Amino acid sequence: MNLQIRLVSRPHGLPKEENFSWVKQPIPEPAEGQALIRTLYLSVDPYMRGRMNDQKSYVAPYELNEVITGGVIGEVIKSKSPSLIKGDIILGNIGWQKYSLISSEQVRKIDPDIAPISTALGILGMPSLTAYFGLLEIGQPKEGETVVVSGAAGAVGMIVGQIAKIKGCRVVGIAGSDEKNRYLQEELGFDATINYKTTPNMTDAIAHACPKGVDIYFENVGGTISDAVLSHLNYKARIxxxxxxxxxxxxxxxxxxxxxxxxxxxxxxxxxFIVGEFADRFEEATTQLAQWLQQGKLKYRENIVEGFENTIQAFLGLFSGENLGKQLVHVADPSV
Amino acid sequence: MNLQIRLVSRPHGLPKEENFSWVKQPIPEPAEGQALIRTLYLSVDPYMRGRMNDQKSYVAPYELNEVITGGVIGEVIKSKSPSLIKGDIILGNIGWQKYSLISSEQVRKIDPDIAPISTALGILGMPSLTAYFGLLEIGQPKEGETVVVSGAAGAVGMIVGQIAKIKGCRVVGIAGSDEKNRYLQEELGFDATINYKTTPNMTDAIAHACPKGVDIYFENVGGTISDAVLSHLNYKARIxxxxxxxxxxxxxxxxxxxxxxxxxxxxxxxxxFIVGEFADRFEEATTQLAQWLQQGKLKYRENIVEGFENTIQAFLGLFSGENLGKQLVHVADPSV
Incomplete structure (x- = not known):
């Protein structure tokens, strides 16, 4: 049987179990031109929370009583599409279900020999592209500048910091635990970190960590953390x-x-910004990211929750800061 | 005798007479390389209020007990500079005093045959250049877009609106009196206006005036007016x-x-932004502005207060919205 998670009511505040329904259905049969996909990994991302609201935004709200869509790595298990073959590993915007019908233009094939397939949702996927274009195109980092990134231990933040290091910047990360911050400094080479949960005065902490002020603030969090950073901007700072x-x-x-x-x-x-603005340059960016990865200049972490039944919990964990690195749900292994 | 206005204490809130001192001095004699200037018109501008605070900003704070500097149109009345001749009309960042000593590199000569000399402080000066670069370089207006400008009846705002009309935009002005708004619509061709002082719900008023949303918001005022406009932004809006x-x-x-x-x-x-960022393109912009002026595509207003003794009052009038157009103080007439 297939299992789907649908949004049945719009959350106020933190989503609750009652906002979702678990729907069991027979596994569907592909029609001509379609393939049946088994979900291997699915992505839970902060932006999905915004789509649960009924408001105008850069992406349309989720429809009520529909499957929640998002990034998925899947395996073709039956195909009536000439371009998809049983065993192909694909990436698509599919969603929170164990099996899906797709057509070839909805997905992109992943080569499992290049890197672990889960990286297509993280270090070689949307989070890294988001970091890449946000930092390089909007941030325009120059050598010697100071870059502050909030949500620094998240999928996007940790790539932002590492690319900023590659560009010769001083990098200050803001995250919510000492463990995360140790990782950022010791493993990823961040110059300084601030634990916003234990720091009594964020404004002073930013001043201390950024003696030359802030040239770029890569904003992932908002609120009072943002207020503190914005009080230390330099002339012609970019956010x-x-x-x-x-x-x-x-x-x-x-x-x-x-x-x-x-x-x-x-x-x-x-x-x-959203990463989709830069879609015509994804190939260039992915090539660069893969090269940095190969050269050891980029490192990554995945925080993998086991089992489709824990998808909602994995999603909610994003908001309590449980993840170090890209948050994924492991649903199944490829058959071969 | 010379008369100067100096800043003697930093205002909290609206500046008061006690923050300034009036200093009488003998008229100075030019040294070798200098010229003596008599002030004809002086400019009072909102940004000057910021310089009265002791805070880091894009321009340094005014020093206490120094003459308040700002744009001045003056006449050379004595010269020991080879490049400045008695009778020359010049523009410089000189300040609130009746006579000044300057060197030639501090000033730019004005040709009184091209346009009334006062225009060098307004329609052919900094306010228009500010409107020009802010709107065209940062705003990037495209035909058919909706441009909202606050402080629309001020020196910068009324040029922003007119350039936006030249570029084929729908232009909505926000100002503080029906008289100003009538002028903006009837004389300058604004498509709609809002009187923020008499409009009970600015958010609704913006929605009504901008049925297709706001593509560009040229911000001159801040506060709750800004809040209202920002709730109606379109995708990829520029501010x-x-x-x-x-x-x-x-x-x-x-x-x-x-x-x-x-x-x-x-x-x-x-x-x-500040206009100085675009200094290397002032000539290009001034040429374009003069051409539009000649073609009747740009109109301007000056609000001229008579007499140096009314300088502070003219300055304070900016904050109660007394000026329609560029606020100037007329200090003296040229001798010829």
Missing amino acids: PLCGLISMYNIKDADVGPRIQSQLLINSALMRG | PLCGLISMYNIKDADVGPRIQSQLLINSALMRG
Whole structure:
């Protein structure tokens, strides 16, 4: 039998089990031109929380009573498509279910010989592309500049920091545990880190970690962490605005110091973006990322939760900061 | 005798007479290489309020007990500089005094035959250059887009709106009186205007005036007006951040809805700037502005206060919205 997770009501604040339904169905048969995919890994990402709201955004809201879609690595187990062969490993925006019907144009084939297949959802996938274009295109890092990244131990943040190091920047990471911060400094070469959960005064901590001020702030979290960083911007600072994870589940209005004066007095730039804007350059970026990976200049971590039945828990873990690195759910192994 | 206005203490909130001193001095004699200038017009600008604070910003704070500097149109009345001749009309960053000593590299000569000399402080000067580069370089207007400008009846705002019309945009101006708004619509061709002082719900008013949303918001004011506009951004909206006049004199912290989520969900850009960033293109821009002026595509207004003794009053009038167009102080007429 197939098993699907559907969104049945829109969460207020942190999603609860009652917002989802688990639907059992017979495994479907592919029609002409289709293939049947078994999910091997599925991705849970912070942006998915935004899609659970019924609001205008860069991606359409999830429909109620539909399967929650997201990145999936799957294996073709039956095919009536000429371009997909049983055993092919594919990447697609498929979603939270054990089996799916797809057509070839919905997916991209993955070569399992290049790297572990799960990397297509992380270090060689969307999170890294997000880090790559956000930092390089919007951030425009220059050697010797100071880059601060929040959510630094997440899938995007840890790549941002490493690319900034490759570009010769001083890198300061903000994350929520000493264990994460140790990893960032000792394994990934971050110059300094701040544990926002145990630091009494974030503004002072930023000043201390960034003696020459902040040239780039790669924003993943929002809220008071953001307020603290923005009070230390340098002239012509750049702020790629990638995510606001601390705000996704709050029920109250997001109120704080207006940031316009910081941007004005520093001639600074803030820009929201999504990785899809840069789709025509994904190949170039993936090649570069793979090269850095091969050269040992990029390292990665995956935080893998076992079993489809733990998907919602893995998703909610993103908001309590449980993951070090890319959060994945391992659903099944390839047959061969 | 010369008369100078100096800053003697830093204002909290709206500046008061006691923050300034009036200093009488003998008119100085030019040394070798210098010329003596008589002030004809002087400029009062909102940004000067920022310089009265002792804070890091894009321009250094005014020093206490020094003459307040700013744009001046003056006449050379004595010269020991080979390149400045008695009777020359010059533009310089000189300040609030009746007579000044300058060297030739501090000033630029103005040709009084091209346009009234006062225009060098307005329609052919910094305010227009600010509008030009902020709108065209940061705003990147495209035909058919909707441009909202706050402080629309000010020296910068009214040029922004007119350039946006030249570029084929729908232009919505926000200003503080019906008289100003009538002028913007009837004389300058703005498509719609909003009187923020009499409009009970700015968010609704923006929605009504911008049925297709906001592609560019040229920010001159900040505060709740800004909040209202930012809730109507379109995908990939651009926000040139030029000034925050509503905030310059407040004593409390500037707190409001954090704007990051609006920028994020719309992949929008906000960028603080000052006109000096574009100094190497001033000539190109001035040529274009003069051409538009000649073609009747740009109109301008000056709000001229008579007499050096009314300089502070003219400056304070900027913050109560008394000026329609560029605020100048007329100090003297040229001798010829």
